[in-house]
Amino acid sequence: MTTTVLDAVTHLLRETGMTTVFGNPGSTELRMFRNWPDDFTYVLGLQESSALAMAAGHALGTQRAAFVTLHSAGGVGHALGAVFNAYRDRVPLVIVAGQQARSLLQLRPFLGADEPEQFPRPYVKAARQPQRAADVPAALAEMHRIAMTHPRGPVFLSVPEDDWDQPAEPVQPRAVHGGFTADPDALTALAARLNTCGRPALVIGPGVDDEAALPQAVALAERIRAAVWFSPLSGRSGFPETHPYFQGILPPVAGPLAACLEPYDVVVALGAPVFTYHVADDGPLLAPGTELFHLDCDPTQAAWLPTGTSLITTLRPALAQLATLVGPSDRNPPPTRRQPAPVNASANNALTPELVLDQLHQRLPHNRVLVEEAPSHRDVLHARIPISLPGGFLTTGSGALGWGLPLAIGRALADRQRVVCVLGDGSALYSIQALWTAAQHQAPVTFIVLDNNGYQAVSALGRRLGITPVPGTDIHGVNFTALATSFGCPASYADHSHNLGTALDHAITSLGDDDGPHLLHLRVTDTAGLLYEP
Structure with a gap:
């Protein structure tokens, strides 16, 4: 029986532990899904950047490379913001994008990618489109080794859609020990x-x-x-x-x-x-x-x-x-960092970020992974929710928004342990459709949306630069509870301090690892200061 490219790739994915596949399928990937294996899981993202960020969360949770499929040139374009984050944050991803049939490439076909290996550069460690179909499995094995070698990061392989049915030799994974030390x-x-x-x-x-x-x-x-x-x-x-x-x-x-x-x-x-x-x-x-x-x-x-x-x-x-x-030191230890004083409810019972994060800290189990994408509140979060769990905090170190929400889903799917994800309203709207995936896979994630009606981090940066008001930074009228439930994700809402505790108890304390996702929409007051106080 002839081994095909698909057979060889399936074997390689299984041997390297990449049996959870993230993507958003299109016509140029269809042959890859022929005879889909029973031991593989396909995680559908409703937009390619969300699919890639979910794969990143999964890779960070498993400490193995994750496998992502993108749809030709358009899908790669959609995902590039997330590819940028993965590259800067050193997340090992093996990205495969469909390409039109080799016989059509000279005709600049519909969905065809021109110079596909150049498209995601410089934000991948390596990128190729193999010259022959028979080279695809070996090229994929090489890409996996590159992704997992320090500094780790995403790699990219473009595969013409008719390659999958062509004959190829099986490829066995081999070990690469990547630790090395200085002179x-x-x-x-x-x-x-x-x-x-x-x-x-x-x-x-x-x-x-x-x-x-x-x-x-x-x-x-x-x-x-x-x-x-x-x-x-x-x-x-x-x-x-x-x-x-x-x-x-x-x-x-x-x-x-x-x-x-x-x-x-x-x-x-x-x-x-x-x-x-x-x-x-x-x-x-x-x-x-x-x-x-x-x-x-x-x-x-x-x-x-x-x-x-x-x-x-x-x-x-x-x-x-x-x-x-180095010898043990008898020098004076550094001074202990001052901790912020707890805050009380305001006179009008409005929710301040400080009050919310204090209350969250009281309820957050020590073994919970915390994912954050709330630029307006990040300093307050670290001051009031100190992280002590190894691997217990994830965010974007690169700044392309839309990363946190799907990242939390992928991280939760890695070990089925509940994750808490704190989001700004602006950040959440970049990838809100990922809630559908969370609901479909019953991902144990609690999403907490701190809604201050806009891109307040941008406004605060504008104030630092003497630019006020900043146009295009207000977001009003978004009902996150309705959005979440429309995607099948249960949701709740609070906008006053008197019902904050009950809302957090339900979203944090009462939900375990066997429960699915929940979104808590909190209307919080604006942060009035400058971004990065001098």
């Missing part, structure tokens, strides 16, 4: 500097969580008594925010960021894109006298960093080696 002399020099410095600090980037290096990061911080900060706009956590050495999140503005790090003579950034800025100012990268070391697995990060010393390495072996090279 021993460089680590020794870094350890010597940490032994002699006066006030060290660690900057924790998303790479710490991505490489499961949190225990090693905590051990190093405690051994050298270092203050710990998160890198600006990080898509992950990577250090327990309840730890007494944790100081907060660095602002994405050069001057204020340098001021936060000015007290330290040695700063070691771990798995962080140093530094991510969102607002331009004339401040320095670092204050005079602050020495920067940068440990990361991505050589491109090391290349563009304009200051400091970079060590190209994966984190766990490097941090384990550092722990043997």
